[in-house]
Amino acid sequence: MSAEVYVVGAGIHPFGRNEDVDGYTMAERACRDALADAGLDWTAVGYAVGGSNDAGKPDNLVGRLGLTGVPFVNVRNGCATGGVALLTAANALRVGEADTALVVGFDKHERGAFSRSAASYGLADWYAETGLMMTTQYFAMKTRRYLHEHGISERSLAAVAARAFRNGARNPVAWRRTELSEEDIMAAAPVNAPLTKYMFCSPAAGAVALVLATGERAHDLCERPVRLAALSMRSRRFGSFEVFSPWLSPKPYHSPSIDAAAAAFARAGVRPSDVGVAQLQDTDSGSEIIHLAETGLCAHGEQEALLRKGATEVDGILPVNTDGGCLANGEPVGASGLRQVHEIVRQLQGRAPGAQVPGAPRVGFTHVYGAPGISACAVLTV
């Protein structure tokens, strides 16, 4: 019987451009805030895992936090970095490596859409040179096909973004904190039709840290620890529609999100309908709509009705991205997955930084998805 692992402390450095602060400084602040939140000294931390894609090697943080000799694992797993860092730390605690762990994710990126070399994805130069290698194209094309097959209007894309900015406006640590109407969102510059500028998240900077503890230790440290009921991570299988694909199978409807979510729900022993607050990867509005169904939170094609009746609002039956998601927070890749977990932890503890879900939700869910076809999910409970 392996130990139960809980989140007992949470810290966040506000997300945004954060021009004047480097990745390590943001990460250090998030770590210190999380440790203070848990009432734990860094010298007492028995295991550490950190993730960053572009802002440096996470284990360098020991130079700032203290040279205690703690084991410190670095994770670099694209958009799933946060999820995988959390999984790595929780598993170390489960097998008895330590009874407390610190998990940190941070990042800082250049402005504008992510640009990747063709070779880093095993592709020839022509693919990028002829203009086919942009992540935004992929999201737009997957979204267009999905809306077409499931009879969902393009206006739903604006509804998702409007809700994200509405939630972001209430969240003091979000980046974009100005509400926008659906009309403004639809009339904005078309980045990749049908997706406009405000339907995409932007690369950004930020940091998040969480303190984990096992069993009794967790209850000693924290009045309301949040249990990591299940964590999962999956890579793609044949037949999934992924970014940077010069060709696809004729029915590209599988996704690592489907596998990762199903595994997390099965292990946690809860149903998607039990979820009281959820975080879904919303790199763009279409992704959130697709992920709602891929994770099992609703049926394919049901999304537009849910959006229209306010089901995914903070006070709806299925609150989604209550902190504004990637759309309002931007996506510092290494920090983004842990931002989701931070928000769910605070919601389940009844102390959300922004809008609090009413009715004391008991089950939370997080989902990240990224290139080249990876997904990580978590089920959290109180």
Add this chain to the structure above:
Amino acid sequence: MVAEALPEHGTVWTWTVQGYAPKPPFRMPDAEFRPYALGYVDLGDVLVESRLDVAPDRLRIGLPVRLTTIPAYRDEAGNDVHTFAFIAEMP
């Protein structure tokens, strides 16, 4: 590995318009960026990603298209480098 000839005719499976100039290594055919269409073309056994030389107001899922080539960029020696693309079956 065996080369397999694909059909030259298919239908648009999904599409978008690239509305902003990609960063390098994208190479522009002209000094000034012009938005261009791209998509996946359903060729039966496979969906192939391709530039689409079709006016955006004509683009729709299911549009019949056929293979062609278009200028992609001009290389350092001044040669026009072409790439594959699909155009509408009906002009």
